[in-house]
Structures are given as structure tokens and as C-alpha cells.
Amino acid sequence: MAKAESEYARLSDAALDPASAPQPPGKTALPDRLLPQLATPVEQPPAGEWRYEVKFDGYRLLARIEGGEVRLFNRNQLDWTDRLKLHADALAELNLDNSWLDGELVLLDDTGHSDFAALRQAFEIGRTVDMVYFLFDAPFLNGADLRQAPVEERRAALKKALSNNGNKRVRFSEAFSASQGDIFESANALALDGVVGKRLGSPYESRRSPDWVKLKCRLRQAFVIVGFTRPQGKRHGFGALLLAVNGPSGLVYAGRVSSGFSQSHIKQLHEQLCTLERDASPLAEPLNGTRSRSVKWVEPTQVCDVEFTEWTRDGLVNQAVFLGLPHDRPSGTIIREQPMPIKAEPTKPKYRGKTRTVEVAGVKITHPERVIDSVSGVHKDELARYYADIAPWILPHLKQRPVALLRAPDGIGEEQFFQKHADRLEIPHIKQLDPALDPGHAALMEIDDVPSLVSAAQMGTVELHTWTATHDRIESPDLFVLDLDPDPSLPWSAMIEATRMTLSLLDELGLQAFLKTSGGKGMHIIVPLARNEGWDVTKAFAKAISQFMTRQMPKQITATMGPKNRVGKIFLDYLRNSRGASTVVAYSVRARPGLPVSVPIARAELDGLRNAQQWDIYTALERAKGLGADPWEGYSHRQRITARMWEQLDAQKPGD
Known part of the structure; x- marks a missing residue:
């Protein structure tokens, strides 16, 4: 030193x-x-x-x-x-x-x-x-x-x-x-x-x-409040708050906090918690008799910030001090935060002379020093490593689906082109599908393993887009997508409101929907389907939803594409459900400054979302590795479009 x-x-x-x-x-x-x-x-x-x-x-x-x-x-x-x-x-x-x-x-x-x-x-x-x-x-x-x-x-x-x-x-x-x-x-x-x-x-x-x-020097993180104890001595309101974090099986007990409260904190919190009381514990595992004595359980919706010295061996906070109530942390997102251990950093390769290759997942990356994005400074080899590392999370969304590639061989600031078929340039390891799937064109492509994923990055691919059908039943989509695309002048709160209202409509229809950030300006809502309808019906149903929302919120939402029609509004895009159309896949990088990533989120995280580009290639990977629960739990469940749903939307199914 x-x-x-x-x-x-x-x-x-x-x-x-x-x-x-x-x-x-x-x-x-x-x-x-x-x-x-x-x-x-x-x-x-x-x-x-x-x-x-x-x-x-x-x-x-x-x-x-x-x-x-x-x-x-x-x-x-x-x-x-x-x-x-x-x-x-x-x-x-x-x-x-x-x-x-x-x-x-x-x-x-x-x-x-x-x-x-x-x-x-x-x-x-x-x-x-x-x-x-x-x-x-x-x-x-x-x-x-x-x-x-x-x-x-x-x-x-x-x-x-x-x-x-x-x-x-x-x-x-x-x-x-x-x-x-x-x-x-x-x-x-x-x-x-x-x-x-x-x-x-x-x-x-x-x-x-x-x-x-x-x-x-002291640890600090957010916890879910799951209960409180009776006050003792001269204190009024409550004695301590019971804390928890989300784990794979539900809420896990994390100890108590009884210090750091002002009288105003105690009064305010006690009034709030009394309205949330419930009979049974919300914890995944019951507490023993001693720890649960004199506890009043509450609905696990309130979050608090706590400072403490350490985690004990049995997973409890030690010497906890209450800090406050954060305004932007949904309780469903609270997990135990783990510091990263120090690891020896590998020496970055030096690129000299004509030997300009590195190897990622067994694939040779040429020109690894090429800057893909000048804002973040990400090099080509770093992008390839991201796709190799994110493979366990992105591959399930790619397998069996025709894929289209947005390629920027010289970086996103230079020429970009969209490749839907294997004719423009054959890419090693990427599977070519039966040409009969898309008559009159070269073969469609599929990415189904790590080498093909990294090979796409080697050939300059930044974004990956998939069809809403799998190649084994190409004429029967197994999902539809609603893309909320806002006028850039709108505040982010308008996007949150429009997303929430669209989700409410889908709830009324009886359809379970899943959310992801677009990585661009807006949000994507994905609805899994049973494969019993064709392209025309699925697209018409998505259009009916878009038009229904436009009638309900004409000042906020439009179903008509084009910048002139979107001024001050959000375009609820249903057109991605046509045959041959595609949507950026979950965990794909976007070819935008900073290289944001399209990231799946749980519904409980929506209100705490700050923007559509909240995660980049580093934070998206960090988030995926640290998830305690799948934000798209239940995604494998497939749903049918019923006659009743068409009636609710005041629309007619094609052919009826």
C-alpha cells in the first residue's frame, strides 16, 4: 500500500x-x-x-x-x-x-x-x-x-x-x-x-x-414481515417483528428485529400489521413452540430493511436493527442476499498478430476484441460467454422453435440484418429444419444446445427471436404474445398501468399470463396455449384483446400500428402472432446501447420494475443464478381459447 x-x-x-x-x-x-x-x-x-x-x-x-x-x-x-x-x-x-x-x-x-x-x-x-x-x-x-x-x-x-x-x-x-x-x-x-x-x-x-x-462492516438487506410479538415493559404496539425470506419451497424464517424503532415507527407499523393479521403462519415450515409463542401472524405483504452483524449457522440474523420500510420492493422478490466469494480472475487474453481467437464452450471466437457496444464496452468474446453461461435458462425457450437472428457483425453501431433462414450464411452447429416447414424458402433454423448458441454469437448474432409454434406442429401455435410498445414520451408509470390492466383482462378471461421485460421500451405478455387452434384464430384472438383494451382505455392504448397512431399512447401489438413472425426470446440480449436483456419476471415484481432495460448481460446472469423460485412457475400449463372468451371480448372467432 x-x-x-x-x-x-x-x-x-x-x-x-x-x-x-x-x-x-x-x-x-x-x-x-x-x-x-x-x-x-x-x-x-x-x-x-x-x-x-x-x-x-x-x-x-x-x-x-x-x-x-x-x-x-x-x-x-x-x-x-x-x-x-x-x-x-x-x-x-x-x-x-x-x-x-x-x-x-x-x-x-x-x-x-x-x-x-x-x-x-x-x-x-x-x-x-x-x-x-x-x-x-x-x-x-x-x-x-x-x-x-x-x-x-x-x-x-x-x-x-x-x-x-x-x-x-x-x-x-x-x-x-x-x-x-x-x-x-x-x-x-x-x-x-x-x-x-x-x-x-x-x-x-x-x-x-x-x-x-x-x-x-454490517450486513443489510430487505426482509418480509411475517408476524410480530406482544410488547414488553414500557413499549406499546409490538415487541419484535418476525422476518423471513423467500426460498425454493416458500417463506423461510430468518429471525427477529426488536431495535431501531422510533415511537412513530412502532405506531405506524402496528396499525398496518393489525389490518394484515391471519390465523396461520405463512412460513413454509412451522416454528417450534418457543419461537412461535405470543406471535401474531400477518399476511406476508410488508417489507422492511434491516441491518445486522451476521447470519448464524441456522440461518437467522444476529444483532438486527430496523432501518425502515422500502417503497419499491415487492415481498415476492425478497431472497437471502449472498456475497460473492473472491475468485482468482483469469488473465485476459492478449490479442497479438494474426492469432485473434479464443475458445468459448468449444467454439472458436474470431476477433474476440471487437467492441459490440461502445456504451458498455462489451467485446465479442464477452457476448459469447454470456450466451454460454445463460444457456441453462435460455435454451428451454429456444428448443424446437424456429429461430431468427438479428446480426451485427461489426457491432450494433454498424450494419445490422435479420436472418430468418439458413440461406444467407450457414452457421456451424445451428440445426437446419425441414425446408417443407416454410415452402418457397431456404430451411428454417433451430438452436438447441450450447455450441449452436455460442456459434450464433461467433457469427455476429446479438438478438435471438423465436416463433410462437414448435417445428413438430408448425401450424398450431402453443402461445400468443402481446407486446406493449409505448410512445417514447410516456412515463414508465403509464407502461406499468397498461400492463396491469391487460393482465386484469386476461384474469377475467381465465387465462394465466407471464411477463418479461422487452429489453427495449416496453413489456411482453406471454400466454401459453393448448395446440388446438391455427395461426388465423390465434392471431384474431390476440387482436380481439388488443381492440377490447383500446375500447376500454382509448386515451392510453391503441391497436393500430404506426408512430402517428401511437402519439401519447401504448401500442398493444398483436401482430407477432402471424405465421413467420417472431418475438425476442427470454434472456436474449438486445442490440441497443448498454446491451440490455429481455428478462422474465414474476407478476409480484411488476410494481418494483424501474424500466424495460433494467438488466444487462451481467446483471441478468447474476439474477438468474440467484433466483430462489422460477418467476414463470406454471408456464408449462397449456390453456384453451373458449367460446365464452370470444363472447367476453365481444368478438367472433374466424370461421364461425
């Missing part, structure tokens, strides 16, 4: 010198969008040379500065500039240009620690005057693209750029020195809740990276 400190001091003076800092020649075009680098949770400080910073408990905030204009974006790319005018003005005073700055918006308490509960409350009432924007990185600075520069150089350049800053609302996030063995001791001495470590020499990557790690 001493060596690193010396190097850091040297770089602080040299970082902005073009002769010493690794900058591209001339000015670099500033991207319109930049995703933040995210830290990986770890249990122990990793080996190697790291620099540690305070882990702030606030809102992640990125600042884009161009032509004197400052725009502020939260982690989910929502524009918060109008909500944080004081901070935008403070950044404008720095006289920077063509810059992307990364940091955290916090509210400090009297001891100088970040207070997230107070920050959220202040944000809700619009009081931003006391908030502080701590800056810790500069991916772009004064026209220079510093993403590939070592983190210590970027931070030194940022610190120098802030050297004349006199505004208390914008500050530089200082690092502190500690050896690997002393990091927790140092953090505890500073009374920190956690620290963020950054590997010296590492670049800035718009993804969750092992080069940034976060260590919690």
Missing part, C-alpha cells in the same frame, strides 16, 4: 499532462449515455494492491457535462437534473467540458456519516439544499476518454479538476490507506458501515466488475 500511495501522489501531479496521461489524440466524442461501474460484494478483502474509499449510503449519480450544460442521471438513467438544480449549478461552476463524472448523492448526519433514511425523506419533500454530491471517478474528463486509464490516474485527474472548487455541495471522495489485514479495523475505527475497494491499475467498465469490491 505504501508503494501505491507513492505512485498515487506522483500521478496526482501528472494526470492531466498530455505527455504523461494516456489520452486519445484530440477530443473524444462524448457518449449520450453511460452506465456506471458496479462493485462486487465480497466477504473478505482480496489480495493485491487496492485503494479503499468510504461506502456511501445514498443515490448513485452520474453527471454529463457538454457545452456548459450539466445533466444528472441516476443509476437507472433517469434524468434528475430538474430535481437537483443546486448541484447542477455547482458542477457548472467547475468550468469542465465534455465530461462524465461518477459519484454518490448523500445526506450527512451530525457525525459526518451518510443517512439514507433522511436522504430519502428529504428527496421526497424536495429539500436538496443540504445534500452532498461526492465524486469518486471521471470516465471522461475535459474531452479525454479516461475509461482505459488506471483508476488511480482517473481519480488524480478528478481531484486536480476539483482543486479550486469552493462549493460544499460537490466534494471529492477521499481514499484511505489500510493493509489487507487491517481494512475492517480501519473501517470500524472510522465507524463506517462499509468500504469500497478499487484495484490499482484497473479501467472503468460499465458493468459489475471484480475490480471494484464492496465490503460491509
Whole structure:
């Protein structure tokens, strides 16, 4: 660490010198969008040379500065500039240009620690005057693209750029020195809740990276409230809350929390919980007599944030402290959060000379260094590895279905084309189906194993689209799709409302539906069917639903395609149910900036969804691996379109 400190001091003076800092020649075009680098949770400080910073408990905030204009974006790319005018003005005073700055918006308490509960409350009432924007990185600075520069150089350049800053609302996030063995001791001495470590020499990557790690001095996560105990002593209301998390078989008991409550918390929570009382425990496994004594059980709909020191061997929280009630966490999504263990990172291959191949799942990837997306910086080999890793989740949705490929051989910023048949370019490992399935065309294709999936990526495929029928019964669709496609000017809340209303209609019809983000702008609703109808009937039924919704919500929804018809509305697209049409498959990457992914979600997650591009190739894989329950449980159940359903939609079945 001493060596690193010396190097850091040297770089602080040299970082902005073009002769010493690794900058591209001339000015670099500033991207319109930049995703933040995210830290990986770890249990122990990793080996190697790291620099540690305070882990702030606030809102992640990125600042884009161009032509004197400052725009502020939260982690989910929502524009918060109008909500944080004081901070935008403070950044404008720095006289920077063509810059992307990364940091955290916090509210400090009297001891100088970040207070997230107070920050959220202040944000809700619009009081931003006391908030502080701590800056810790500069991916772009004064026209220079510093993403590939070592983190210590970027931070030194940022610190120098802030050297004349006199505004208390914008500050530089200082690092502190500690050896690997002393990091927790140092953090505890500073009374920190956690620290963020950054590997010296590492670049800035718009993804969750092992080069940034976060260590919690105390653990923190959300829990489902399943009951409460009677108060003792002078306390009124309740004594403790019983906590649970979702597991494979249902709710699993996770212990109790009895401290951290104010009197107002106790009163408010007690009133809410009394309205949710139930006779039986909602837990998958009953508690023993001692733990269940004096417990009043409640419906598992309320969620709370809790801080604690550790998980005990029997899966209970230790020394738990109540923090608050989050507003955006459906109870069905709460699982036990597992820190990732530190693993030795494989050395990235160096691409030299003419030998430009790597191997993924036994498939040779040529030009692995090719950038597929300039926003995220994802290379071709990384995209291939995503498809290899996500195979257990995506292959069940691909098998036996004709597949169409959206290919971008030179990256999504260059020419793209849609390939539905095997005539344009034969791809190794991809199965060619019987040409009789689609008369007059070359053979349709199928992807049914990992080598064919990776081979598609090798040949420049970014997106995978499937038919709504399987090739063994090509004339009988086994599902239909409703694609909610919004006018870009609409707020995300309009999409949530339209999705919820469409689901309600399907409920009334007696049809079970399943949700996934499109990875683009909207949502996809999938309804499994028994294969007893043909293409015309299935498409007509989907159209009848779209038209019914249009009659019910004429100001919000349209069944007519075209931008002019969609102004201020959501197009409920039923056209993907024609023979030969296709829809992007679950877990497919989308050819859009940041490489978002189309992700299946449980219905309970809808209200907490932030946008249709919530997951990328890193977070989608992380989510899939951490799922405790299948969000599409019951998807294998097939349903019939009945005469009664046509009547309810005031529509007529073709041929009747």
C-alpha cells in the first residue's frame, strides 16, 4: 500500500499532462449515455494492491457535462437534473467540458456519516439544499476518454479538476490507506458501515466488475414481515417483528428485529400489521413452540430493511436493527442476499498478430476484441460467454422453435440484418429444419444446445427471436404474445398501468399470463396455449384483446400500428402472432446501447420494475443464478381459447 500511495501522489501531479496521461489524440466524442461501474460484494478483502474509499449510503449519480450544460442521471438513467438544480449549478461552476463524472448523492448526519433514511425523506419533500454530491471517478474528463486509464490516474485527474472548487455541495471522495489485514479495523475505527475497494491499475467498465469490491462492516438487506410479538415493559404496539425470506419451497424464517424503532415507527407499523393479521403462519415450515409463542401472524405483504452483524449457522440474523420500510420492493422478490466469494480472475487474453481467437464452450471466437457496444464496452468474446453461461435458462425457450437472428457483425453501431433462414450464411452447429416447414424458402433454423448458441454469437448474432409454434406442429401455435410498445414520451408509470390492466383482462378471461421485460421500451405478455387452434384464430384472438383494451382505455392504448397512431399512447401489438413472425426470446440480449436483456419476471415484481432495460448481460446472469423460485412457475400449463372468451371480448372467432 505504501508503494501505491507513492505512485498515487506522483500521478496526482501528472494526470492531466498530455505527455504523461494516456489520452486519445484530440477530443473524444462524448457518449449520450453511460452506465456506471458496479462493485462486487465480497466477504473478505482480496489480495493485491487496492485503494479503499468510504461506502456511501445514498443515490448513485452520474453527471454529463457538454457545452456548459450539466445533466444528472441516476443509476437507472433517469434524468434528475430538474430535481437537483443546486448541484447542477455547482458542477457548472467547475468550468469542465465534455465530461462524465461518477459519484454518490448523500445526506450527512451530525457525525459526518451518510443517512439514507433522511436522504430519502428529504428527496421526497424536495429539500436538496443540504445534500452532498461526492465524486469518486471521471470516465471522461475535459474531452479525454479516461475509461482505459488506471483508476488511480482517473481519480488524480478528478481531484486536480476539483482543486479550486469552493462549493460544499460537490466534494471529492477521499481514499484511505489500510493493509489487507487491517481494512475492517480501519473501517470500524472510522465507524463506517462499509468500504469500497478499487484495484490499482484497473479501467472503468460499465458493468459489475471484480475490480471494484464492496465490503460491509454490517450486513443489510430487505426482509418480509411475517408476524410480530406482544410488547414488553414500557413499549406499546409490538415487541419484535418476525422476518423471513423467500426460498425454493416458500417463506423461510430468518429471525427477529426488536431495535431501531422510533415511537412513530412502532405506531405506524402496528396499525398496518393489525389490518394484515391471519390465523396461520405463512412460513413454509412451522416454528417450534418457543419461537412461535405470543406471535401474531400477518399476511406476508410488508417489507422492511434491516441491518445486522451476521447470519448464524441456522440461518437467522444476529444483532438486527430496523432501518425502515422500502417503497419499491415487492415481498415476492425478497431472497437471502449472498456475497460473492473472491475468485482468482483469469488473465485476459492478449490479442497479438494474426492469432485473434479464443475458445468459448468449444467454439472458436474470431476477433474476440471487437467492441459490440461502445456504451458498455462489451467485446465479442464477452457476448459469447454470456450466451454460454445463460444457456441453462435460455435454451428451454429456444428448443424446437424456429429461430431468427438479428446480426451485427461489426457491432450494433454498424450494419445490422435479420436472418430468418439458413440461406444467407450457414452457421456451424445451428440445426437446419425441414425446408417443407416454410415452402418457397431456404430451411428454417433451430438452436438447441450450447455450441449452436455460442456459434450464433461467433457469427455476429446479438438478438435471438423465436416463433410462437414448435417445428413438430408448425401450424398450431402453443402461445400468443402481446407486446406493449409505448410512445417514447410516456412515463414508465403509464407502461406499468397498461400492463396491469391487460393482465386484469386476461384474469377475467381465465387465462394465466407471464411477463418479461422487452429489453427495449416496453413489456411482453406471454400466454401459453393448448395446440388446438391455427395461426388465423390465434392471431384474431390476440387482436380481439388488443381492440377490447383500446375500447376500454382509448386515451392510453391503441391497436393500430404506426408512430402517428401511437402519439401519447401504448401500442398493444398483436401482430407477432402471424405465421413467420417472431418475438425476442427470454434472456436474449438486445442490440441497443448498454446491451440490455429481455428478462422474465414474476407478476409480484411488476410494481418494483424501474424500466424495460433494467438488466444487462451481467446483471441478468447474476439474477438468474440467484433466483430462489422460477418467476414463470406454471408456464408449462397449456390453456384453451373458449367460446365464452370470444363472447367476453365481444368478438367472433374466424370461421364461425
